[in-house]
Amino acid sequence: MTFILQFLPELVLLAGALGLFLVTLGEARQKLARHAALLVAAATIGAAGLALGQHADLFSGAYRVDQFSQLLKLVLAFGFACILLLSGELPDIRSEVKSEYFLFLTLSVTGLVMLVSCVEIISLVVALELSSFPLYLLVPMRRERAEQKSQMESAIKYIMFGVAANGIMFFGLSYLYGLTGTTHLPEMIARLQPVVHSPLAIAGLVMAFCGLYYKLAVFPFHFWTPDVYQGASNETAGLIASLPKVGAIAVLIRFVSLATPDNQTIALLLTILAVASMFYGNLIALVQKDLKRLLGFSSIAHAGYALIGFVALSSAGYTAALYYIGGYMLMILACFVVICKVSRDGTNVAIEELAGLHRRSPLLALTLLVGLFALAGIPPFVGFMAKLSLLTAAWDTGHYALVIIAVVNSAIAIYYYLQVIRQAVFGEANAEQAPIALSWPTRVLCVVLIVGIVALGVAPGLVIDTLSSSLAFVNPAVPAGP
DSSP states (O other): OOOHTTHHHHHHHHHHHHHHHHTTTTOOOOOHHHHHHHHHHHHHHHHHHHTTTTEEEETTTEEESSSSHHHHHHHHHHHHHHHHHHHTTTBBBBBGGHHHHHHHHHHHHHHHHHHHOOHHHHHHHHHHHHHHHHHHHHGGGEEEEEEETHHHHHHHHHHHHHHHHHHHHHHHHHHHHHSSSSSSSHHHHHHGGGEEEEEHHHHHHHHHHHHHHHHTOOSSOOOTTTHHHHHSHHHHHHHOOOHHHHHHHHHHHHTTTSSSSTTTHHHHHHHHHHHHHHHHHHHHHTTOOOOHHHHHHHHHHHHHHHHHHHTTTSSSHHHHHHHHHHHHHHHHHHHHHHHHHHHSSTOOBBBBGGHHHHHOOOHHHHHHHHHHHHHHTTSHHHHHHHHHHHHHHHTTTTTHHHHHHHHHHHHHHHHHHHHHHHHHHHHOOOOOOOOOOHEEEEHHHHHHHHHHHHHHHHHHHHHHHHHHHHGGGTTTSSSSOO
């Protein structure tokens, strides 16, 4: 009975995936599949809440249930429910595969939920692939239009870059296994300590990070991002932009936490990646006209911001990175809710199509404003407090130049976010842009996201303290607290 409670979120998702598989065996069962997926998401939130205080090492130590993993499972379950609520009728997914869409979505979330508990290399790789392959299938499910046939190209790019990044990652993990003789991550961390400064260990760690950098869209593993965001359906792009990044940050913390604060080589590598990601993403986002493509380049810059927490090589930095990526999930989902509802029949949304949004749908306009202001790092939203936490952690460890560069990039980002806001608030809608009717689930989702973004920015203390204390379970060598 204890095992069932410890493994409850995963059991709910696996049972839900099995049920959705049975649903897909019939014809035209899209509504049933969506309702079943919503039921699974609600049950997963409840299961993650019940399992929140559980601690155990399962499957011969390959799977760790602790405060760190259980907290992230609750975050992922909430994100899963948000994705389903914004999905609606999936207007741009081919009608014959709409029920399969919810099956693959559930399988991907299952992989992410398992990923945050994996402390053994082989199980971690299996969970990573389980979370990735359904996403590769979701991208080409978008239906073709006469003027839009980019989904297949996007899917091929997504798969090819993913396979290449994972191949490099596996090669790096083989180096770490060769150095330590174990696939168990805590033992690997302990055995790497005496040789962590050696070129072979650094090369192994750098290559092992590649698969996670790909998930985060960190430079130079970013090339797929804008094309996949633009080529995938709006709902799929919202999924890719949010949940996988939470799982990637969690695994990255398990790896990077082995480094001591005086390990300047790893800090320098992370600094270079952070700076390159911030400048590349923000500068190219300045000239974008497609909103999803703009958010794609923006996500590259935000991956750079998240890496600032890792540069600090401290518990305060890791806590800030977790807080940032959790807030980013809410911010980006708020933007994608607007994209999905403004879009005409599932098409991509150009920035000028947001003109007059404050008149066509005041709630959507408010949701967009809150999401973009938060992404820009403007108080009192979560984006400001999260960036402040990251910069404080970096400043306290002496990375002054990096802090200044991050502030400059935040100023650059404000410009293109304000361009979008200017269209939504001050632009005039034309005759073709009718008022937007919102269903009650969409209204609830908008309100929840707005409240979450504001609450996490105004009163972040409880969340930061909880995240900080959970880091004590990641690696005993990393003390909790600042």
